[in-house]
Amino acid sequence: MTTHRTPPASADARFRHIFCHLDAIARYAARRGSRDPEGIAAETMTIAWRKLPAVPADDPRPWLFMTARHLLMAERRRGGRQAPLDPEVLEGVAAPPVESGDPEVTAALMELSPNDREALVLIAWDDLTPAQAAASLGIRPVAFRVRLLRARRRFGRALEARASAAERARLLEMESA
Amino acid sequence: MNEITRLRRARPDCGELSVDREALFAAIIAQPTDRSAPPAPVRRRRGRRRKLVLAVALALLVVLTAGTALAVTGVIGWHDDTRIISDPVEWQKLYRDAQSKLTMPPGVKWPARTLPANSVTSPLQPGGQAVDISQVAWECYWADAIKRGDASAGRRARAALTDIARHHILVAPEGTSENTAPDGQIDGPVAIYADDGGFEHFTKMIADAAAGDPATLIQSCRANGPVE
Numbered sequence: 001m002t003t004h005r006t007p008p009a010s011a012d013a014r015f016r017h018i019f020c021h022l023d024a025i026a027r028y029a030a031r032r033g034s035r036d037p038e039g040i041a042a043e044t045m046t047i048a049w050r051k052l053p054a055v056p057a058d059d060p061r062p063w064l065f066m067t068a069r070h071l072l073m074a075e076r077r078r079g080g081r082q083a084p085l086d087p088e089v090l091e092g093v094a095a096p097p098v099e100s101g102d103p104e105v106t107a108a109l110m111e112l113s114p115n116d117r118e119a120l121v122l123i124a125w126d127d128l129t130p131a132q133a134a135a136s137l138g139i140r141p142v143a144f145r146v147r148l149l150r151a152r153r154r155f156g157r158a159l160e161a162r163a164s165a166a167e168r169a170r171l172l173e174m175e176s177a
Numbered sequence: 178m179n180e181i182t183r184l185r186r187a188r189p190d191c192g193e194l195s196v197d198r199e200a201l202f203a204a205i206i207a208q209p210t211d212r213s214a215p216p217a218p219v220r221r222r223r224g225r226r227r228k229l230v231l232a233v234a235l236a237l238l239v240v241l242t243a244g245t246a247l248a249v250t251g252v253i254g255w256h257d258d259t260r261i262i263s264d265p266v267e268w269q270k271l272y273r274d275a276q277s278k279l280t281m282p283p284g285v286k287w288p289a290r291t292l293p294a295n296s297v298t299s300p301l302q303p304g305g306q307a308v309d310i311s312q313v314a315w316e317c318y319w320a321d322a323i324k325r326g327d328a329s330a331g332r333r334a335r336a337a338l339t340d341i342a343r344h345h346i347l348v349a350p351e352g353t354s355e356n357t358a359p360d361g362q363i364d365g366p367v368a369i370y371a372d373d374g375g376f377e378h379f380t381k382m383i384a385d386a387a388a389g390d391p392a393t394l395i396q397s398c399r400a401n402g403p404v405e
Contacts, residue, residue, distance in 0.1 A: 049208060
């Protein structure tokens with residue numbers, strides 16, 4: 001006899017709880033340059049429904065982000081880009097986009113490695129906790145915290161360097177005027 | 178404004194979804210589920226004994242290493258450092274001076290670094306960068322020693338990282354500015370950490386690796402190294 005891990009009557013309600021993250025997944029895909037963020041979000045939800053027993057009931061967001069990330073990689077491979085096969089190298093594939101609402105921030109982000117950018121953006125833009133972000137990347141929370149700490153330092157330095165350069169340029173401009 | 182706050186404010190607007198959510202929900206749940214899907218992993222609590230061993234190891238290491246750095250932090254004063262350097266030659270001299278007071282693993286050379294054009298920085302920054310580089314190099318050396326089963330190399334790496342934790346890392350008090358610097362003359366290069374747990378992560382990583390759990394060490398090397 002087949003045993004249902006999730007009773008059919010409660011499956012819809014449980015999936016409703018997961019489905020409420022549809023917008024967050026679409027935004028995650030959009031910020032990483034997906035050509036079809038809504039499609040990625042819908043496919044992520046379809047997989048979540050199919051594999052409902054495998055989705056953590058208490059906090060499905062890391063699972064959803066990880067699935068969306070894999071779909072983004074597949075989208076890029078279909079797009080004809082050369083995709084690395086090593087899963088560790090793939091960590092950097094779903095790097096955040098280069099566009100933010102602040103040109104200085106965009107430029108500073110682009111000075112970072114893809115892994116550093118991803119760590120920062122998962123926290124600042126996708127509103128994941130460090131533990132959730134670590135789970136979505138498939139790494140340990142401690143490792144993520146170290147990565148985040150160093151990414152913050154590098155990002156801070158990049159911002160600082162750009163601000164100083166801009167200030168110097170402004171002073172030079174004032175002197176020459 | 179700290180960097181995360183600034184990054185949050187720069188969050189791009191992705192607009193609203195055009196998809197009909199209810200129709201999508203109905204279409205998805207009309208599909209069959211995969212009953213063979215494995216259940217969600219259950220978080221297992223690790224044994225109390227292992228926790229106890231780790232706690233003791235960590236406490237020992239804190240006494241031996243972190244205590245020194247934190248004690249220094251508590252004793253010395255801090256101020257906003259408004260000094261700047263903008264000359265790459267001066268930057269590289271400070272970087273070389275720092276190298277002479279730090280160590281690198283056998284066979285690993287110091288990478289070439291310089292101050293980017295049209296940039297300014299603090300005089301402490303070249304030394305701090307050298308500390309970071311030395312730290313990552315020793316982490317990778319230790320991770321490699323563990324893989325090779327070279328206990329002697331492992332001990333050497335542990336001693337080098339412990340020395341960095343003791344003498345080359347300062348934790349700035351909470352609330353100080355990003356340009357904070359310790360008062361007085363600092364002997365040797367230092368990396369200044371914010372008081373956000375990073376130093377504790379570093380010392381715990383050393384303690385874990387010494388206690389036979391090198392996962393964080395290996396991950397740190399993978400994420401930050403190797404030095405080119």
